[in-house]
Amino acid sequence: xxxxxxLYLFVFTLVLTILYPxxxxxxxxxxxxxxxxxxxxxxxKDSVLxxxxxxxxxxxxxxxxxxxxxxxxxxxxxxxxxxxxxxSTIQTRxxxxxxxxxxxxxxxxxxxxxxxxxxxxxxxxxxxxxxTQLIVRAxxxxxxxTNKTIGVLQxxxxxxxxxxxxxxxxxxxxxxxxxxxxxxxxxxxxxxxGDTILLIGEAIVLQGWNSNDFALVPNQPLSCDAxxxxxxxxxxxxxxxxxxxxxxxxxxxxxDLWFKDLIPYLKSMIDYCK
Numbered sequence: 001x002x003x004x005x006x007l008y009l010f011v012f013t014l015v016l017t018i019l020y021p022x023x024x025x026x027x028x029x030x031x032x033x034x035x036x037x038x039x040x041x042x043x044x045k046d047s048v049l050x051x052x053x054x055x056x057x058x059x060x061x062x063x064x065x066x067x068x069x070x071x072x073x074x075x076x077x078x079x080x081x082x083x084x085x086x087x088s089t090i091q092t093r094x095x096x097x098x099x100x101x102x103x104x105x106x107x108x109x110x111x112x113x114x115x116x117x118x119x120x121x122x123x124x125x126x127x128x129x130x131x132t133q134l135i136v137r138a139x140x141x142x143x144x145x146t147n148k149t150i151g152v153l154q155x156x157x158x159x160x161x162x163x164x165x166x167x168x169x170x171x172x173x174x175x176x177x178x179x180x181x182x183x184x185x186x187x188x189x190x191x192x193x194g195d196t197i198l199l200i201g202e203a204i205v206l207q208g209w210n211s212n213d214f215a216l217v218p219n220q221p222l223s224c225d226a227x228x229x230x231x232x233x234x235x236x237x238x239x240x241x242x243x244x245x246x247x248x249x250x251x252x253x254x255x256d257l258w259f260k261d262l263i264p265y266l267k268s269m270i271d272y273c274k
Contacts, residue, residue: 042088042105048201123228131221141215224273
């Protein structure tokens with residue numbers, strides 16, 4: 001009888017291990033960071049101001065955020081914590097957090113309750129706000145886009161407002177933001193939809209457009225999108241730590257370094273989105 005019971009227990013434990021291999025990491029991130037001395041943060045290389053590569057240098061708010069978060073955690077845990085940046089993409093960001101590759105993903109992540117359920121993730125409190133607009137060539141700023149070809153970045157929430165406002169437009173999906181903006185410049189598509197702040201950064205900083213070469217339409221954004229850090233689901237302790245850091249003096253220093261000049265824009269967005 002004892003042999004059978006032990007066999008059942010062994011099989012049950014084995015099944016749990018197979019079904020939930022990342023449970024310990026996903027439900028106790030802070031303990032994992034304490035034990036390893038490393039906080040792993042997913043950061044993009046294509047999102048200007050947030051995480052982007054230029055002339056071989058990887059910079060942006062999220063790089064500063066990672067450095068300051070590691071210092072903050074060092075104080076909280078009474079041991080040295082190293083920040084380790086891991087390259088994420090718009091296609092991999094949720095999966096990297098869910099499977100434990102990183103402890104959080106920092107970037108222009110629109111807070112979406114639908115994605116929380118779909119990908120079994122959570123979001124931090126908001127740290128930035130933007131909205132959906134379309135970039136067009138300057139000479140096309142008054143063009144009716146109803147029956148035109150509009151590009152949208154795969155895996156983004158920009159698709160919904162575009163299909164609602166332009167139901168008859170032909171939608172072309174792009175795997176990278178840069179490809180979509182370049183297609184507008186080359187005349188391959190009439191417009192490319194995205195978050196205002198990211199469209200401006202891509203066009204001017206990464207592709208060298210003159211500000212007179214393009215326009216953003218319509219004048220007011222088609223959506224209001226708050227950004228949050230992507231976090232593992234079901235770990236309220238880690239979520240509280242990240243949200244507390246977002247309210248800290250250290251985080252404000254990182255935020256001001258990259259976003260302070262955008263405060264008028266952010267205020268106008270907040271007023272519009274009320």
